[in-house]
Amino acid sequence: MTFINRNLKYFMILVLLKAIAMQAQVITYPESLRTGMPHNDSYTVRVRTLGGEWKDLYEYKVHVDMDKVQEASMVQFDMGSPVEVMVKKNNGTIREVDIRPLNNKVEYTQMRNAIFFTLERPQYLSVEFNGDRLHNLHLFANPLETETYTEARKGVMYFGPGIHKPDDLPNNQIRIPSNTTVYLAPGAVIKAKLLVDKAENVRIIGRGILDHPIRGIEVTDSKNVLIEGVTVVNPDHYTVFGGGTTGLTVKNLKAFSCKGWSDGIDLMCCRNVVVDNVFLRNSDDCIAIYNHRWNWWGGSSDITVQNSVLWADIAHPINMGGHGDPDSLTGEVLENVTVRNIDILEHDEDDPLYQGSMNIDCGDKNIVRNVLFEDIRVESIQEGRLFCLKVLYNPKYNKAPGNSIEEITFRNITYDGVGENPSLIKGIDENHSVRNITFENVVINGKRMKDVNEFITNEFIKDIKVK
Incomplete structure (x- = not known):
């Protein structure tokens, strides 16, 4: 063995040992x-x-x-x-x-x-x-964190261990510009909202905590934004809000809420979104996906929610379709949504109008289509329903009825429990219907579902298949 090869071998061994030592901790x-x-x-x-x-x-x-x-x-x-x-x-x-x-x-x-x-x-x-x-x-x-910082530098906004309470900032929020990494170090506690507005290439990472902000993180009219690793404790409103944003990734987020309107992750007219490995315990919807609301138009598409734990102390673990553009001639489209490998630990909603562990409420001329729910395990329904698909007009939130729900698949769903209300599939009329719905390998209390005879239905549903 040559001197160079011997040194290279020893160097590789040292690198391997260092890597092993870094992992064993x-x-x-x-x-x-x-x-x-x-x-x-x-x-x-x-x-x-x-x-x-x-x-x-x-x-x-x-x-x-x-x-x-x-x-x-x-x-x-x-x-x-x-x-x-x-x-x-x-x-x-x-x-x-x-x-x-x-x-x-x-x-x-x-x-x-x-x-x-x-x-x-x-x-x-x-x-x-x-x-x-x-x-x-x-x-x-x-x-383990793969990227850490110890101080601020160009392009890096740093929050070290300790309390950060920027009372002098407008609306108690920290605005983040484009091409910025925000690092919340372990031990950092920020008592403010993080705002990404009309920005791109922003990353919010670390093990720090957002404590009692107005909202946790707000991402509006932006592109290519990553949120990873942080924890949000008891915001007054949403944990993460996305409006009119393309290319949003939320990973390893943990969050709690206990107030009205304190949803987990709410998306309005967003595209190309990935929510991966999050834990959300909320007193409103854990995941909500909508079309037009407030300042955002254009529909929603290509959204994946996966490998996560959802706990709705109030309202829905998963909810979509409720808001849209009633002034549009044809309505907006919410499409190409995948929800997979999810553990639902609780669904508790007293009002029958808002019940559904996996819920699609289609209002405001919306079309909701091409949605897959796959490998979902529901552990508890305190009050609520397992499935709820309805085209509706809810005057509290809608100015017009929804258009249609179509091409929805529920695959490999399990639920063990007792006392929930029956699942529901309803349209409004022939022109506002629910169609092409597939239930495949749905197991309830150890028995495979064979039909929808125990569902609440009406005549405005078509092509419901149970495999």
Whole structure:
């Protein structure tokens, strides 16, 4: 072996060992958060690499469920290899444990008032003791960051550990210009809205928190925007709002809300959108996709929502089609939407008009078409319906009825529960109908759906297929 080849071999070994060492780690966030975010003492949570030293996590207090606002808990960390987690319940005894989504099949062992479990990969979980879903622990095991900053520089807006409260800014918002990376470092807490308006090539990344903003992040009339890794706690309004934007990607977002109109991700006339690996617990719609509203026109298309956990304490986990342009001669089109690999942990809506875990309300002359719901697991419906497809005229939000719903597929859907209202498929008349709807491999309480005889329907639906 030549000298050069020998050195190259040793260099490659060092690179490999360094890469392995970087991956075999768990990263917790700076303690400065203790002075800026309220603590919840319901749990003590620790994490470690397998066989490593335990690290304490900060148990944040977050608020959930607008019906009667409750105090729940949240912890976060980054992992690059399998980790062991300890969760100790500090008040009362443990009679039963649920770690959801159940599809993740997280197994645990119990020792007195603590449980231990191993995570092989990053994931977002709800740890629930004794059936209590209002005071649960939300555990966010994030992937390792691949891009970090320690200071501001050209093209980088930096928010370091600590509290950032720009009271002197108009409308308490931070405007982000084009060609900018906004980095929220672990331990950063921003008490303001981030606004991307008429901009392009913007990235909002990091492990920081937006705490009680008016809205979390607003992206309007913009192009090529990435939101990745951040957490939004209890905004007054939407967590992420997209209006008239093309090329929006939202990844690894975690969010809570407990107020009226505090939706998760709302999109109006947006195109080429990807929502991937988010956890949304909202007191309004988790995901809402619309056409015209306010200052945006032109319809919506090519939107993918995938690999996510949705928890609607109020309203819909997934909702689309409600707003459009009633003054248009032909109506706007909402099309080419894919919703796949989703765990729905709750759907609770008291008003029958707004019930539906997977909901398409078509109003304002809209046409909703080419929508795929695939690999959806619904764990709980407190009050609501599993499926709801209706062309309607709702005078509270619409100025005209919708036009049609067509070419909708539900594939590989499972639900285990009891007490929900029947699913619903309805048109208005022959010219405002629901047609070409396919249900394929839908399993309810262990039984495959064979027909829609138990649905609420009317004569204005056509070509409904059950496979």
